[in-house]
Amino acid sequence: MLEFRNVTKRFETPGGQEVNVLQDVSFTVDDDEFCVVVGPSGCGKSTLLNLALGLVPVSEGQIIHNGKVVESIVSSDVGYITQDANLLPWSTVLDNIMSPLEIRGVPKAERRAQAMEWAEAVGLGKFVDFYPGQLSGGMQKRCSIARTMAYDPAMIYMDEPFGPLDAITRTVLQETLLNLWQTRRKTILFITHDLVEAIALGDTVIVINGQPGSVKARIPIPLSRPREIRHLAADTEFVELHTKIWSYLEPGVESMA
Amino acid sequence: MSTRIESRSTAVAVDGEIVAPKTSSRASRDRKWRLKVSIGQVVAILAILAIWQGISGAIIPAYLISSPTSVISDTITLLQTHTMWTDISVTAQELILGYAIGVVFGILVGVLMGSIKFLSGVFEPIIAGINGIPKIALAPLFLLWFGLGIWSKVAQASMIVFFVMYYNVYMGMLSISPMLVKLFQVMGAKRGYVARKVVLPSLSIPIFAGLKASVPFAMIGVIVGEFIAADKGVGYFVLQATQQFDSAGLFSGIIIMVAMVLIGMRIVTFCQNRVLFWQKQGHGR
Ligand SMILES: Nc1ncnc2c1ncn2[C@@H]1O[C@H](COP(=O)(O)OP(=O)(O)OP(=O)(O)O)[C@@H](O)[C@H]1O
Ligand SMILES: [Mg+2]
Numbered sequence: 001m002l003e004f005r006n007v008t009k010r011f012e013t014p015g016g017q018e019v020n021v022l023q024d025v026s027f028t029v030d031d032d033e034f035c036v037v038v039g040p041s042g043c044g045k046s047t048l049l050n051l052a053l054g055l056v057p058v059s060e061g062q063i064i065h066n067g068k069v070v071e072s073i074v075s076s077d078v079g080y081i082t083q084d085a086n087l088l089p090w091s092t093v094l095d096n097i098m099s100p101l102e103i104r105g106v107p108k109a110e111r112r113a114q115a116m117e118w119a120e121a122v123g124l125g126k127f128v129d130f131y132p133g134q135l136s137g138g139m140q141k142r143c144s145i146a147r148t149m150a151y152d153p154a155m156i157y158m159d160e161p162f163g164p165l166d167a168i169t170r171t172v173l174q175e176t177l178l179n180l181w182q183t184r185r186k187t188i189l190f191i192t193h194d195l196v197e198a199i200a201l202g203d204t205v206i207v208i209n210g211q212p213g214s215v216k217a218r219i220p221i222p223l224s225r226p227r228e229i230r231h232l233a234a235d236t237e238f239v240e241l242h243t244k245i246w247s248y249l250e251p252g253v254e255s256m257a
Numbered sequence: 258m259s260t261r262i263e264s265r266s267t268a269v270a271v272d273g274e275i276v277a278p279k280t281s282s283r284a285s286r287d288r289k290w291r292l293k294v295s296i297g298q299v300v301a302i303l304a305i306l307a308i309w310q311g312i313s314g315a316i317i318p319a320y321l322i323s324s325p326t327s328v329i330s331d332t333i334t335l336l337q338t339h340t341m342w343t344d345i346s347v348t349a350q351e352l353i354l355g356y357a358i359g360v361v362f363g364i365l366v367g368v369l370m371g372s373i374k375f376l377s378g379v380f381e382p383i384i385a386g387i388n389g390i391p392k393i394a395l396a397p398l399f400l401l402w403f404g405l406g407i408w409s410k411v412a413q414a415s416m417i418v419f420f421v422m423y424y425n426v427y428m429g430m431l432s433i434s435p436m437l438v439k440l441f442q443v444m445g446a447k448r449g450y451v452a453r454k455v456v457l458p459s460l461s462i463p464i465f466a467g468l469k470a471s472v473p474f475a476m477i478g479v480i481v482g483e484f485i486a487a488d489k490g491v492g493y494f495v496l497q498a499t500q501q502f503d504s505a506g507l508f509s510g511i512i513i514m515v516a517m518v519l520i521g522m523r524i525v526t527f528c529q530n531r532v533l534f535w536q537k538q539g540h541g542r
Binding site: 053055073074075078079080082084086088089090091099100102103104131133151 | 434436437439440441442443444445446447450454455458461535536
């Protein structure tokens, strides 16, 4: 379980002043929940994940991860798919996917098998011997998804994992993710700026907006599961949710124009 | 690590079929260009040698600048003497030892300073201050400390190499992506794993930059040491030749030094190609 309690984050600007990036953010993600955070670019979504994992310290408030206050880097059975792929440029796709398994001491043959399975799942089966520099941006991102999924952490933080992908690849991977989550139950905190994706995947959608970013709404998504992602757009309930969430995003979008 | 531009010369189809790159015409254009450059280089070198040969004796006295033909014949004769090979082996020893010691300490101190903020805070200005010393001015001091033998030259060379390596490695440490390191910590990696798999490979480019730049600097250190006081070595030989107005011998000595530096560079390049293979595979090839 993850809990944000009145978290505020300030960064120092290049001019030397302090600016609030997140303001008084509170929410909880329950065990096995699929929680999606939506918000416009620059509202502090990536910062939110970095805070949750203890990569940067909070300025005010507290974050509680599985009952413990986050004070340093969280590394217990969690996965983080960062916005940039963050692969090792000197390791092949397969070695990149295997590295967390290697860290966990998984025997070599098993490690290979697990990594291959996920390379296939994200469509990189034929590229396992490539170096990241030989992959496109979207392929690098898929490799980083496979790297996290292959070691199967109980809690996964994802920062726009399907952002740079085309509609078809994205839908396939969304379905893969949903299947996985349904069979293996995990706690997922998923960042996106795609409203359709948010509603299609989440149990809950948290809308963050504004400068500084703050929680504007916490909307449960009552759509039944398993969901047919490809046909959701025609669903009346879906359309209502879409309109509703859109209204919380609107002011921020306008002020950015 | 960041997103890259997706236009590539090596085309890769979406369904995973690897399509051969359409570059045959481009490759032949590249080859023609390289040939043209090579021919240009040979012509330029021959022209310089011809001018040198022409003015030697005719415009400038031969004892000052010698001439290509006498330098070549002198070098060949010299390489058949036992003393020349003793000189070469002494200089090579000093060069290798000075280089190795400077490299090891440069990397060590660079890594330490890059990983411990307190250390770099305290020592950065001190190291910068010491680096401000024209290091050649220390040669008499090294002679005093380490005597006439090879060690005063080794000290001189390693002193110079140290700073080249140190600055490369220290800057390399500062350029390691903190996000990549933190991400591996989230995955559960311990210090040793991060050091082996993230930090060391990240440093490979600055380390090789330092290794390459250091070879000629090590030679400068060794030769300066031999100029100050020695009874063996290529630098000592050159000094002797100069004092005897043997300009052909002087140039031969210089040619031998250049050859030694080039061999050193080749060895480093060879290692670099084996270690940095992943770097060649990038988009911008
Ligand atoms: N290290 C930092 N120092 C100063 N400001 C920062 C730092 N990191 C982030 N910020 C600021 O925090 C704000 C939010 O950044 P963040 O990366 O969290 O946005 P985001 O919601 O993830 O945006 P996007 O959807 O574009 O990825 C931005 O205004 C950014 O300039
Ligand atoms: Mg972001």
